[in-house]
Amino acid sequence: MSEIQSLFEQGSEWLPWLTEKSISIVAGILILFVGKWLARRIADWLEKRMLASKVDKAVAGFSSSILYALMFAAVVLMALGQIGIQTTSFIAILGAAGLAVGLALQGSLSNFASGVLMILLRPFKAGDFVEVAGQMGTVDRIELFHTYMKTLDNRSVILPNSSVMDDTIINYSAQSTRRLDLTIGISYDADIRQARDLMKNILDNEERVLPDPAYMIFVSELADSSVNFSVRIWVKSSDLLQFKSDFLEKVKYTFDENGVGIPYPQMDVHLSKAD
Known part of the structure; x- marks a missing residue:
């Protein structure tokens, strides 16, 4: 009888901790999903506002993609902090792992850097008719890693940003x-x-x-x-x-x-x- 009573006493000691952790995990999951939804809505709202202000569609799409990525990263850190994971040490671990991941994802990082260069140098803008990387079509939008084009026969072509910047770009719309x-x-x-x-x-x-x-x-x-x-x-x-x-x-x-x-x-x- 004393052993059963001892188990109940131990359970009563763990119950508040389990309850607190369960609430934290549920709260973290809610923060993750709600934050992701909110980040997407804010990024879309920013893109619409930029387009309404006559900002080039390619610039608007690229800016909204960067904003969404930054907000989603912040949401993930908030969710981990709510669960109880020390985000400071987690960020340090991410920084250490980032170097290895960066080496493994050189192509993706090259695409991102090329996207930034395209926004800064502006070899073309959304709506321009261009020939690049063996494809000819109208530029639809530029995102973090890819450039989207539509061909004359209405095919959607997705090109890695690095292949666009590394190739000769012929912009047929540059001159009137x-x-x-x-x-x-x-x-x-x-x-x-x-x-x-x-x-x-x-x-x-x-x-x-x-x-x-x-x-x-x-x-x-x-x-x-x-x-x-x-x-x-x-x-x-x-x-x-x-x-x-x-x-x-x-x-x-x-x-x-x-x-x-x-x-x-x-x-x-x-x-x-x-x-």
Whole structure:
């Protein structure tokens, strides 16, 4: 009987401690989940406010990602402190482990550093049409480790930031105007002056052609099967692709209507009969 009573007395001594620890653990879990939810809401709110203030979408997305990461780290430390873990020593342990983890995650750290450089150097912004790392599309957003793009056929492309910064970046939207360079060939039987005048007439009646700098049309090559013209036209960047298609179509129809031949590669073979 005395042994049973002793167990009850020991249990009564442990019960307050267990109750306190249970409450601390539950409170820590609540802090973790509520803090994570709150951090996400604050980061999203910041991004919306920055976008409403006409801040570039890429900068807004990158800033909200950093804010969320910092707030979530603070929430984790608060949750651990609530449970009873000494966060000071925990931070020291994290710092020691951080070096080893950093060496193991060099790629991720490189992506983060490249993301910071892209925000600072601004080689492009959200909405720009770029070609980078073998991909061509419109920049959607820049986050901590990745850059998001949408291609012309509406595919989502996710590129590591380091691969973007380490590659050649062609920003087609950086300038408001661009020069379109075309090569148009005519047959050797066609009249060069007539072909040039027909192309000039098309360009003179095209509103999308910019007057300054003026367009240029000149013979650039006497090729194997054709006389080649180089045509250099300045247009707005937003008009480039559609104008190119329309101009080539008009040239084809106009040449056909006026008897100007557009040759295809061919070879003349001469046979001689031996004595």
